[in-house]
Amino acid sequence: MRLNALLPLTLALLAAPLVQAEDLPKAVQQLEAKGAKIKGSFDAPNGLRGYAAEYQNNGIALYLTPDGKHVLVGSLFDEQGQDLSAEPLEKLVYAPMSKEIWANLEKTAWIADGKADAPRTLYVFSDPNCPYCNMFWQQARPWVDAGKVQLRHIMVGIIRPDSPGKSAALLAAKDPAKALEQHEKAGKASTLKALESIPAAVQKKLDANQALMEQMGLGATPAIFYLDEQGQLQSQQGAPRPEMLGKILGKR
Known part of the structure; x- marks a missing residue:
């Protein structure tokens, strides 16, 4: 999907109504x-x-x-x-x-990371075993801690056999945001345990997240979606290069 460079408006051509x-x-x-x-x-x-x-x-x-x-x-x-x-x-x-994609992202089972009233929102397909997801989590700390960005982690399980169980553990936690923070902050030392038996309600959320990821043609995490300064939908596959962070997360 061409989301990294949605074409700008160039000429005032008049579009006709949808064709039957x-x-x-x-x-x-x-x-x-x-x-x-x-x-x-x-x-x-x-x-x-x-x-x-x-x-x-x-x-x-x-x-x-x-x-x-x-x-x-x-x-x-x-x-x-x-x-x-x-x-x-x-x-x-x-x-x-773009509007349809953003609406679909909003309806997923995500875990909030940052203030609800942050002026910028990003959706991130995340796997608990993904080192690049953890890298992006670390990269985003200055923006999240300053209240400028809220990351919404759409949990999936695709990297290892225990990934679905770990995502389920985060979604089923008493405080998912705190559980995610502890897991990401610990990095390789994380003690997050996969659920051996995933509750049906949680499994339904994981299945829906996975289905949307596949529908969008995404095969790896993190997959990051955000609105640029013009309000156009953009995407980033993998942890961004340092010089891209300002574009994705906004001004510090």
């Missing part, structure tokens, strides 16, 4: 049958008709030729080098996709 399936030209319907989800149409130059589509969690632009029988797939640039596909894809595909 029966209104689509046959050439576009053929691509729809191959898995492209048509999100809307937009004006394009020289008799072309543009369609914004979602395909495998990415936005693609389709351009129907004037005869209505052929479709070109890809970006269209003008003589100034401006990408005429950028704005309609942002407006019709990426912006709605």
Whole structure:
């Protein structure tokens, strides 16, 4: 999913209302049958008709030729080098996709790390056995301790056989936030024990977290999601490089 660089708005193209399936030209319907989800149409130059589509969690632009029988797939640039596909894809595909992803993240079983009224919120898919999750936890301390960021750890179990049991132990703890803090602060010396028998309610939460992770095509932890200064959804796979921390966590 192209979340690290959601395309900025470039031209004031007018997007048409969402296209009904029966209104689509046959050439576009053929691509729809191959898995492209048509999100809307937009004006394009020289008799072309543009369609914004979602395909495998990415936005693609389709351009129907004037005869209505052929479709070109890809970006269209003008003589100034401006990408005429950028704005309609942002407006019709990426912006709605980002809102949906953020809403899904909010509904997961997460453990809060930081003040509830912190001005910046990050969602992090975390495994208790993940050393890079612990690295990011350590990296974020100045922002979390200053009340500027709240991390919301979406617990999963993918690294070791006892990972699900350890995630369950954190979620089932009397004070999950405190249990997580003790575990992360201890690092390799953590004494967190995996639950041998996971309560059904906790297992349901873990299953839902895991399902969302797989749905989003994520295969490793930490997977970090945040809103940038423009309110656009961005992601970071793995512990960030030091020079990226300000961008992800905000100003210190």
